[in-house]
Amino acid sequence: MNSTAFWDKRSKQYDDAIRKHEAPFDKTIERTKALLSCSDVVLDFGCGSGEFSLDLAPQVQRVHGIDTSARMIELAKGKARDRHIDNAIFDQKDLFDRSLISQSFSTVIAFSIFHLVDDASKMLARLNDLLPTGGLLISETPCLGERDWLFRSLINLAQKLGLAPTIYSLSSSELESLVSCGGFEILEAKIWDEKNALQWIVARKM
Numbered sequence: 001m002n003s004t005a006f007w008d009k010r011s012k013q014y015d016d017a018i019r020k021h022e023a024p025f026d027k028t029i030e031r032t033k034a035l036l037s038c039s040d041v042v043l044d045f046g047c048g049s050g051e052f053s054l055d056l057a058p059q060v061q062r063v064h065g066i067d068t069s070a071r072m073i074e075l076a077k078g079k080a081r082d083r084h085i086d087n088a089i090f091d092q093k094d095l096f097d098r099s100l101i102s103q104s105f106s107t108v109i110a111f112s113i114f115h116l117v118d119d120a121s122k123m124l125a126r127l128n129d130l131l132p133t134g135g136l137l138i139s140e141t142p143c144l145g146e147r148d149w150l151f152r153s154l155i156n157l158a159q160k161l162g163l164a165p166t167i168y169s170l171s172s173s174e175l176e177s178l179v180s181c182g183g184f185e186i187l188e189a190k191i192w193d194e195k196n197a198l199q200w201i202v203a204r205k206m
């Protein structure tokens with residue numbers, strides 16, 4: 001199963017589950033809000049069912065969520081309508097879609113997505129292109145490379161059974177060097193959720 005088919009199939013379940021992880025979700029929202037202002041135009045890369053975009057929207061000028069899963073985008077659009085949020089737009093789009101213009105966002109948020117992308121260097125070069133100098137990249141990534149062999153073996157098995165998408169095993173230092181090599185200055189980097197090896201990185205385009 002390719003990644004888009006996987007996320008299409010899991011979209012409803014994902015949407016139902018996201019608020020159950022309330023503590024990490026709230027912490028991510030709180031820390032992200034502290035970095036944003038009302039003039040920001042935000043790209044939510046791999047926005048899923050839009051929960052982060054919709055929570056951040058009242059605080060910024062505009063949020064544009066993109067995701068390759070049509071079902072995730074449908075859910076995000078439906079929630080934006082239900083919650084009467086009109087400055088969050090959602091599109092089924094790849095990061096390299098030509099309609100996304102160079103330097104047209106002040107901030108990119110990328111939550112739980114870097115570990116799913118085939119070519120992380122190419123992805124970071126594109127994110128760099130979409131930001132002006134000084135623009136912010138805010139990311140949170142589960143780093144499988146920081147987990148023990150038992151957990152990694154279980155993930156491997158789940159992938160083989162089609163129960164998990166392809167996940168790249170990044171360590172936190174690998175991720176930091178990918179971000180730095182992508183033309184960003186790292187302002188903050190830490191694993192703030194040890195249990196899930198969630199690496200939080202805030203970086204500025206140089």
Ligand SMILES: C[S@@+](CC[C@H](N)C(=O)[O-])C[C@H]1O[C@@H](n2cnc3c(N)ncnc32)[C@H](O)[C@@H]1O
Nearest residue numbers: 007046047048067068069072095111112113116
């Ligand atoms: C784990 S979910 C994270 C969703 C959301 N960012 C969150 O934290 O709740 C990963 C999402 O990334 C999307 N995705 C995976 N590869 C992608 C790509 N190359 N471009 C855009 N979206 C992608 C999937 O469809 C899925 O909705």
